[in-house]
Amino acid sequence: MKKTALITGATSGIGKATAELFAKQRFKLVLCGRRQERLEQLMNELGRDTAIHILNFDVRDREAVFSAIESLPEEFSQIDILVNNAGNAHGLDPIDKGNPDDWEAMLDINVKGLLYMSKAIIPKMVERKSGHIINIGSTAGKEVYPNGNVYCASKHAVDAINQGMRIDLNAYGIRVGAVNPGLVETEFSDVRFKGDTERASNVYKGFQPLKPEDIADIILFVVTRPYHVNIADLVVMPTAQASSTIVKKEL
Numbered sequence: 001m002k003k004t005a006l007i008t009g010a011t012s013g014i015g016k017a018t019a020e021l022f023a024k025q026r027f028k029l030v031l032c033g034r035r036q037e038r039l040e041q042l043m044n045e046l047g048r049d050t051a052i053h054i055l056n057f058d059v060r061d062r063e064a065v066f067s068a069i070e071s072l073p074e075e076f077s078q079i080d081i082l083v084n085n086a087g088n089a090h091g092l093d094p095i096d097k098g099n100p101d102d103w104e105a106m107l108d109i110n111v112k113g114l115l116y117m118s119k120a121i122i123p124k125m126v127e128r129k130s131g132h133i134i135n136i137g138s139t140a141g142k143e144v145y146p147n148g149n150v151y152c153a154s155k156h157a158v159d160a161i162n163q164g165m166r167i168d169l170n171a172y173g174i175r176v177g178a179v180n181p182g183l184v185e186t187e188f189s190d191v192r193f194k195g196d197t198e199r200a201s202n203v204y205k206g207f208q209p210l211k212p213e214d215i216a217d218i219i220l221f222v223v224t225r226p227y228h229v230n231i232a233d234l235v236v237m238p239t240a241q242a243s244s245t246i247v248k249k250e251l
């Protein structure tokens with residue numbers, strides 16, 4: 001029987017590319033996000049290949065997370081694979097100039113949202129003694145770069161939570177691992193720079209960034225390993241990138 005995967009942040013970027021690739025593999029899919037129109041579009045398009053259920057909620061809203069998961073119809077209620085992907089950077093400012101609203105958004109979405117999702121889904125994995133959680137971290141969770149402060153902190157938290165989950169769920173045979181990308185061209189920089197599309201597109205100029213499909217490929221590889229193989233922590237960057245601050249650009 002094909003597995004059921006729940007993907008947060010499925011309306012854009014890495015989450016959307018993963019949903020598209022998983023649909024081709026005929027995984028049953030629970031797709032989450034806040035933009036209803038995009039969720040419905042995904043349901044219409046990917047529904048040709050597989051069974052899709054969409055859930056519209058904000059991962060920051062703890063009650064909404066739990067009621068969304070409780071509302072899953074029987075045929076989607078056994079989540080085999082959780083892709084904790086929803087998240088963004090908000091702002092790129094030195095710590096003394098940072099906006100506390102941005103800090104709260106990043107900590108509430110990237111860290112607390114990921115925890116709420118996990119808390120809502122893990123108990124049934126524990127009962128079944130099986131499941132796979134993929135946490136989308138970042139190179140920003142492995143090193144800190146100028147003005148990245150709180151976003152980097154949120155992704156360092158994802159790194160720690162990924163390790164903690166793997167330790168605590170070890171007894172139940174649940175696989176836990178992180179995929180940590182470098183620069184991927186998605187809506188990420190549009191969100192970070194609050195719709196300043198010129199500033200956003202400059203981030204990816206002069207080199208070949210990763211595409212969301214590159215990360216989707218890796219996530220599919222991770223989830224299709226034999227059950228005794230757990231890819232615990234994977235870092236992937238564009239060839240042009242050596243670290244958060246070293247990117248070979250030809251402008």
Ligand code: NDP
Nearest residue numbers: 009011012013014033034035058059087138184186187188
């Ligand atoms: P996008 O902006 O393209 O996608 C972000 C997704 O997260 C959207 O589907 C959005 O859906 C969802 N999301 C954001 N906030 C919330 C919220 N409060 N509640 C529910 N869903 C939310 O960016 P990416 O695809 O690049 O980002 C996906 C993940 O990858 C993030 O965790 C990001 O930190 C990480 N990452 C990205 C990298 C990059 O360079 N792009 C590199 C390393 C990691 P909606 O708005 O519909 O709710």
Ligand code: 8X3
Nearest residue numbers: 138139140182183244
């Ligand atoms: C996204 C990659 O370098 O913009 O997590 O922080 S970076």
